[in-house]
Amino acid sequence: MRAVEDALGIQIPENARLIRNIMEGIQYIQDHVIHFYHLTALDWVDVVSALSADPAQTAALAQSLSDWPLSSEAYFKGVKDRLTAFAESGQLGILANGYWGHPAYKLPPEANLMATAHYLEALDWQKDVIRIQAIFGAKNPHPQTYLVGGMSCPVDPDSQNAINATQLAEVQRLFAKARDFVERVHIPDLLAVASFYKDWAAIGGGLGNYLVYGDFPMTASQSSDQPGDLFLPRGMILNKDLSTVHPVDQQQIAESVTRSWYEYSDDTIAKHPWDGETSPNYTGPQPPYEWLETEQKYTWIKAPRYQDMPMEVGPLARMLVAYASGHERVQHWVNTALGALDVGPEALFSTLGRVAARGLETAVLAEKVTDWVDELTANMGSGDLRVTNTEKWDPATWPEEAMGWGWTEAPRGALGHWVRIKNGAISNYQCIVPSTWNASPRDAEGNPGAYEAALVDGTPVEDPELPLEILRVIHSFDPCMACAVHVTDPERNEITRIQIV
């Protein structure tokens, strides 16, 4: 959308800017909390250990961390009883198939029970707060009301057929609920769990280069080059050096396919996405296979590079650039966390830093989003009901040829689209999504991508048949979902297959 708007020189109305920020804001908050509790917590929290927790001590622990009301002995006893009933019937359901009992789990049973209780609470919470996306976007996921030029959801405080005063009040109520959970449950849990895993502040750092396109425009965007003041700023941190924030130039990005299942007219030359090619050419082993040919091409992901450098993207990158740029609220939350854990900023360049940054970003946004609802409400109150700029909707107003690029920060990181338009149709479209950066393979020079570099940066594997530590590193980037593991020991030539959460 931004790529097309950039190509055609379209500026969106203020209300569209605010609605896009609000919808993206709740998406971040929901995604990040789901990631923490449902996608990575079980790498750190042993649910089976929670079965031996003392509910009274769990209540004391929870009350020492937060004044969240669901923290009585009776409440935690109830959660424990439910878990015990499931476990005894052999039906752990979504909690089955973990590496329970792995020696890398360090939390006492009471912390495990508390975190498991909040895992369950977060399931209910997330389905409520994401209704904000449905209010503006008609549904979630895949909201339907975006439009080149703005938004297609009408706003009018007095109409039953538009976003009106009643719905704005509901949005504010849900944002208050979102912030309450983040500040009284999510952040205290994050800090409590992290305090047992401080050794992970020196594991899985990896590249040390961080790229941020920036997002949440606070003022009108003129073009992708002039995006307005961004709440989360654009910039780069190189070699873990927080003293300098480098500018970002989209012309410096190029993708290579030397190790990817594509062919370019010349495989050795990286291409800027405006000149990008998508010519699939699978040369890997025929499935089912045991191993990939990792010395040759081994993935469907291209290798994007910034001035030939591999980069990490995501919440850690955003928090580092904002922190180094002097962002007041980011500094507040990051310093609060560093102080609570008694570590310095260098701890951020790690697996633990990646998990923590995602939580801290959630807190920063949860306290900001309501400002955008207030601004939208004020605009509507003053009679500004515009949500779309249709001046260039008609293709007859377009030039014969146009090219543009659009950037956003998805919850998982920097996301860019590049488009060429010819005679009213797309002649080339290239996407570089966050996981293209983070899950990148080697490039033409043999430099690894972010996951690959993080895994070889001090990641232990205590038991190769239960590679919990690898999951911690990979999950910290938020690629999510369930996995199946195959393990081979070349000496014993033994293959096992393990289903994991």
Added chain:
Amino acid sequence: MAKIAIDPVTRIEGHLRIEAQTDGGMVTDAWSSSTMFRGMELVLRDRDPRDAWVFAQRI
């Protein structure tokens, strides 16, 4: 020494496979592989640019 494969680590738009070499209880080399072709770029070619976001949103 052991070689480990985790497959799939699925993502929204496809699947992820991790191969890792371990030695002495540490990861010594690692490869990240997406095992599914996305091809959104080919889906979008020749379409109305005003529709691009609806397709790209599915990534």
